[in-house]
Amino acid sequence: MNPSTVRRHTLGTLAAALLGLALPLAHAQEPWPSKPVTLVTPFAPGSGPDAVLRLVGEKLGKLWNQRVLVDNKPGGGGFLAIDAAKRAPADGYTLLQLDSEHLAALPLLYKSRNFETLKAFEPTGILFRTPFMLAVAADSPWKTVGDLIAAGKAKPGSISFGSWGVGSPGHLGGEELELRAGLDMQHIPYRDVGQLYGSVGAGDLHWAFGSIPSSQGAYKAGKLRYLAVAAPRRIAQLPDVPTLAEAGGPPLEINSFVVLVAPRGLPAAVRDKIHADVAKAVAEPDIQARFNTFAFETLPWSPAEIEKQAAAKAKVYAELVKRKSISLE
Known part of the structure; x- marks a missing residue:
């Protein structure tokens, strides 16, 4: 094989190798997303x-x-x-x-x-x-979170709170309120959110945390009252509802x-x-x-x-x- 042929063969091999490297590189740089x-x-x-x-x-x-x-x-x-x-x-x-x-x-x-x-x-x-609201029945005797805490301390174990399941933020938030306020309460988990707030509104359950979308049906129907929002500041959507701290509770953020x-x-x-x-x-x-x-x-x-x-x-x-x-x- 003469030198000219060798040179052409070498260049051809090198070009093929470079092309082989370029193809996966181009594939790797394919813009994302290229499919659903x-x-x-x-x-x-x-x-x-x-x-x-x-x-x-x-x-x-x-x-x-x-x-x-x-x-x-x-x-x-x-x-x-x-x-x-x-x-x-x-x-x-x-x-x-x-x-x-x-x-x-x-x-x-x-x-x-x-x-x-x-x-x-x-x-x-x-x-x-x-954020989560602390909801009670519209006709609950408690007007503030301080009232709820006082009732719980007067009769330990007498207050029930509900949530939409064990380990939910409503449950763990209630446990944190219990701990920080020095209470002893009963947790009752529900599978159905509508049933949960229906029970609060009917007085079968003393209180529950709830987001606005999850509890607004019962709230707008006049069955619930919000004692507080578990946030550092009041929210613009419900400016008359105090924070937990303003309502006589511990300064918790439940969200x-x-x-x-x-x-x-x-x-x-x-x-x-x-x-x-x-x-x-x-x-x-x-x-x-x-x-x-x-x-x-x-x-x-x-x-x-x-x-x-x-x-x-x-x-x-x-x-x-x-x-x-x-x-x-």
């Missing part, structure tokens, strides 16, 4: 978090020029949705909606599973945070925040894009108008801040769970 994105949620269709997810999903679909599908998998304490999302590749095409209790309380309530939510998933965006997460290992560029686009979506005027109706708060939290806030909640919940040996196993 699925949002898995443990919340039932028609629930508050589901409604928000669908609204945000529509906005994201327009931003991404892709279909965004919502896959409801309620049940199993959230594990049906969690297990489905956990099996998906860490490529951003499967995201999971969770609340702060899935992040912070679930590992404490299911200890034998040895599962830590934020070791399996990483936050990609925050949707909203909701829940809802986020989108992805399986760990998501490429940083994809994570950053999802985070930025979720922030754009929730900032849209029509979504903000809906949020304002329900006192949902938009937060500028980074993925790192979401993890920090979840860790702070987990610290509080660990104390409450240990105190009463609360478990879902």
Whole structure:
């Protein structure tokens, strides 16, 4: 083989090798998303978090020029949705909606599973945070939270409070109020939110925490009265309702925040894009108008801040769970 032929052969081989390297590189740099994105949620269709997810999903679909599908998998304490999302590749095409209790309380309530939510998933965006109102029957003799506490201390064990399930923010919030106020109360979990606030309104249950959307039906029907909002400041939607501290209770913040997460290992560029686009979506005027109706708060939290806030909640919940040996196993 003459030198000219060798040179052509070498150059041809080099070109083919470079092309072979370039093809996977071009594939790796393919813009995300290039196919539909699925949002898995443990919340039932028609629930508050589901409604928000669908609204945000529509906005994201327009931003991404892709279909965004919502896959409801309620049940199993959230594990049906969690297990489905956990099996998906860490490529951003499967995201999971969770609340702060899935992040912070679930590992404490299911200890034998040895599962830590934020070791399996990483936050990609925050949707909203909701404060909780302390609701009693409209004809309750208690006019303030101080009245409730005084009644509870006068007769320990006589006051009942309800929630929408063991380990829910309504339950853990009630346990925190009990601890900080030095009370002894009975917790009664309900499966149906409507039945929960119906029982409070009928006087079968003394009180319950509730978000505005979950309790507003009974409130607007005149069956409930709000003694306080468990927040550091009054909310614009109900300016006449005092904070817990103003109403004679301890200065507690009882709330829940809802986020989108992805399986760990998501490429940083994809994570950053999802985070930025979720922030754009929730900032849209029509979504903000809906949020304002329900006192949902938009937060500028980074993925790192979401993890920090979840860790702070987990610290509080660990104390409450240990105190009463609360478990879902």
